[in-house]
Amino acid sequence: MTTPSQHATVATGVTIASARQAVLDAFRKLHPRAMARNPVMFVVLVGSVLTTALWIQALGGGGEAPAGFIGAISLWLWFTVLFANFAEALAEGRGKAQAAALRKARGDISAKRLREPHYGAAHDTVSSGTLATGDVFLVEAGEIIPGDGEVIEGIASVDESAITGESAPVIRESGGDRSAVTGGTRVLSDWLVIRLTAEPGGGFLDRMIRLIEGAKRQKTPNEIALNILLAAFTIIFLGVCVTLLPFSLFSVGAAGHGSPVTVTVLVALLVCLIPTTIGGLLSAIGIAGMDRMIRHNVVATSGRAIEAAGDVDVLLLDKTGTITLGNRMASAFTPAAGISPERLADAAQLASLADETPEGRSIVVLAKALYGLRGREVHDIAGHFVPFTAQTRMSGVDIPSDDAPARSIRKGAAEAIKAHIEALGVVFPPDVQRTVDDVSRAGATPLVVVENSEVLGVIHLKDVVKGGIKERFAHLRKMGIKTVMITGDNPLTATAIAAEAGVDDFLAEAKPEDKLALIREYQRGGRLVAMTGDGTNDAPALAQADVAVAMNTGTQSAREAANMVDLDSNPTKLLEIVEIGKQLLMTRGALTTFSIANDVAKYFAIIPAAFVATFPALGALNVMHLATPESAILSAVIFNALIIVALIPLALRGVKYTPMHAAQLLRRHLLIYGLGGLVAPFAGIKLVDMLLTALGAG
């Protein structure tokens, strides 16, 4: 979790300082080489330069139109370019502060390189910059880990707040799924022996900094395609505007009066027609998408991965931790024949008093809730608690008593208890066996309670499906995304949980290789698959999946196989990732539609204004009743520039996403951005014209 204050600055994004910086950057980005990357805005830049030259010529007295008019058009064309640059700079600026903080953590530090790869070996103190992959080094309490690596010895608490924003320290230890450490994080207690897995500069933190700064931002496939389409529109409109000059010359000759359209007006028309709204905001949208991921504490290795997330067809979700809470909870007691429920509950509670697992706690709580059995304190009972071991697969308590036979209470899996009492020469009661089977079938786990050799009954331990998850899956289904639950449970249990959680399909008794096979099968059918994972054994599946989200707590191999890392290590994050991916595309689509639809109104503003001198009858097309030809053209240009600024928030925030069928979504967005784009400029241009007239500038 990011701290609230961090969230606030990142979410609103715009502070006075960052806005000032963005203004400066907007000018810096006027460099032709930077501009040439965006064909649409490059055309506007050329237009600005051209009209400026015409303005200077007009100042000299030989202009094609009054210098004031040319100057005003030129000024607003420059604004158009600057506004677009400003949007991009603003989007970049939001990540820059974060990158600066990260860079501080990364700075060159000294590292203790071990001569032998074990604790206690002699070490040399070297600069972290000289470390190479495979080097083994020691990090002790209070020191910063010099690079990404794998813990090979030791256990320590590590402060990872520099990358996750989470202030609570996490445990890192050798072996298992918590062996990966990130360069730039600080060891708080104990020590770790770490083998470096990434070259300095190629580590996780470095990658993250580059991503946030956008330096390595490559255009995503859809962005490339859209850029081509926008370039095509730009070329067409260039053709339309260039040919208007000869058309106008001929018309003037044919009509016998009026004067040909000026270059200034043609440039103004061109800039209004080419899709400047989307062209100006396109890169800001991409950067903001990346930024939104980071705000959700997800680091994607490429924009391509974010975009792919929007296309996902199948989500593979691990049951535990994603669909269900990590722990099972006691939900009912079913006593054996002839046993009162209270007795069963009492024995179950006694057996669980010392059991600190969430399951054990839940038994104590349930007994209290159902039968008013107050949780007794462990030390009040002069008993001997028997902890769970892998050999006995039971836990419980032995209570010696002076006046009665000693009570020996055990709880455990049905198989374990059965073996336990059969060893005592007692037959496992058939009614309890039936209960055990029923409980399994219902998707819960049965725990059998036995006192001495008498079977008391069964505790139902239920997987608790996370609140609201069913609704989220329903949303996903609406979006056309299929959810598949992966679980190690038997098919019976899996069926019941799948039904309760509302997933579309499940894979029971899954082994890691089954996951990989399932992903391949879906991909062969043309589906895009997303999954989350943390363990080393997830790595092959993560590498195969199209969108693979690794938990930050996971192993280094999982983090490297994935194309995204969730710093919060929250498996349900996948749902947000999908939404962000979709938002990214939708925002581009919305602004493209809006931009092109705008052109209709601009024609109605500029065409009559440009040719009314030649053909007065064309004044009939001035449906907005704009005051003068000059104010009409200027209004269209000003509207065109201001709309970029007006849409910066939308570009940065993204189009709001509501899960619904594709057709419904299309209808909605066409109404808002298509029809809206058609109508809005009529009102907007008229308003600007009225203002200009009021100011006497028309």
Add this chain to the structure above:
Amino acid sequence: MTGNGTVQIVFFLVALIALGLPLGAFMARVYKQERTFLDPILGPVERFLYRLAGIDAAKEMDWKGNAIALLVFNALGFLVVYGLQRLQHLLPLNPQAFGAVSPDSSFNTAVSFASNTNWQGYGGETTMSYLTQMLGLTVQNFVSAATGMAVLALFVRGLARHSTKLLGNFWIDLTRSTLYILLPLAFVFAVGLVSQGVVQNFAAYKTVTLVEPVVDANGVANLTQTLPMGPAASQIAIKQLGTNGGGFFNTNSAHPYENPTPLSNFFEMLAILLIPAGLCFTFGIMVKDTRQGWAVFAAMAAIMVPLLLLAAWSEQGGNPVLASQGIDQTASPNQPGGNMEGKEVRLGVTNSAIWAVATTAASNGSVNSMHDSFMPIGGAVTLFMMQLGEVVFGGVGSGLYGMLVFVIIAVFVAGLLVGRTPEYLGHKIEAFEIKMASLLILIMPLTVLGLTALALLSEAGRATIFNPGAHGFSEVLYAFTSMGNNNGSAFAGLGANTPFYNSWGGIAMLISRYWLAVPTLALAGSLAGKRFTPQGDGTLPTHTALFVGWLIAIVILVGALNFLPALALGPIVEHLHLTL
């Protein structure tokens, strides 16, 4: 519009769908190389042709192989037509002893017929020998149409297939289009037209004595008139069916020997749109989703019908300048009313309007009335129908593949709007597809606008503009719109048989045919190579009314944005001058 006119329009559309559906199903069988009822007769002919030409009927090609075949075949066709015109004075079947056609006119005509444009800078009955007409022009009428249909068949296979490079074989699609579709249909239509009195002979022109002498401008009284003859019916059938439009006579289907009766007129109008409409259904069958075919058909019809009604309404409304002088143009039992200038009395306003809109919707270009004499709105409709890129029915084959390119653009933007990488019929639409589609939509407006500008700037271009003012502009715009879209119809009033218009027009026709056909094949190749993406709930359905509406909006918007300024300086200002 009159009640009678409305009935005629509805009847025309119903007949179009009723005949287009079975024809579409039949054409699908032809392109899927399935058995048809014509196989017993044509099967041996087809196999003989392949043996003769050394074509392996089982061998398919990728898009490049097909594109090369297309270009080679069309280049040969061009050379034959050019040669026949240049050498016709040395060749037989030339009873009127016409001389060789000029090089620039021969170039223009050869390109025109090879590219399925059939722009005619010449007057047929005063220029071309029967041999040139039959061996050159009529043959091209068949094979240029078949070329368009073959490209479409290849393109549709690209959409129907996945994970392959092979699209089919151009030579086979070309042969089967000609043999199974165009020849039988043309035969039936030709017989039908002959029954209505369309001429079909090899006789020399007849000279008849006039009942009433005509005095010409020099005061010389003419007592006789020469009546042209020739094998007209056979050429007219295919010029209508194959969206060619090149008339046997100069006045095209306004000529009584080309189009003598209302019934022949109805047949010919139907023939203009029959194959383009039928191909929509063929497409649906070939991609195994007939709804897709209906969707494209619906989009085309929904663009054409309102514009048709607008044109018919405008023509029926008559000329306001005449009205202001007290001339009654309203329809009444005594007169059909409306703007009758340039229209045949036996055909009337409604049938002239239907024809004009159909011939410009399809890239046919045959006429039964003079578009130049339409009211500005009617004229603007014909211009605009072409400026949409000839995708509203369009040329046989080429119209549908043009429309499918717009579908790809529409799918792309709509896909972004719903937040998913766009896909069409299980193909992901990515950068290469958009690159080709963009190329396909930008070539036409650039060609048309660029050449119109060139004509207006050059002395040679301006020299033969005979009408003053905005109408003169409209005529030049119309000429290049027509040639730049392979339509072939013309506003009269422009002297187009000049080296300038012949040469640049020829270039426009070349560009609009081949610069579009080749990227279209490249697009098909790329689509066919894609892995199949199954449809899910997140996939945007492309057969719904919503999507059809979006497609229509894209087609209209792109067309309007490209040409609105030009239209404003031409027909729009003409209209405003008449009404204000």
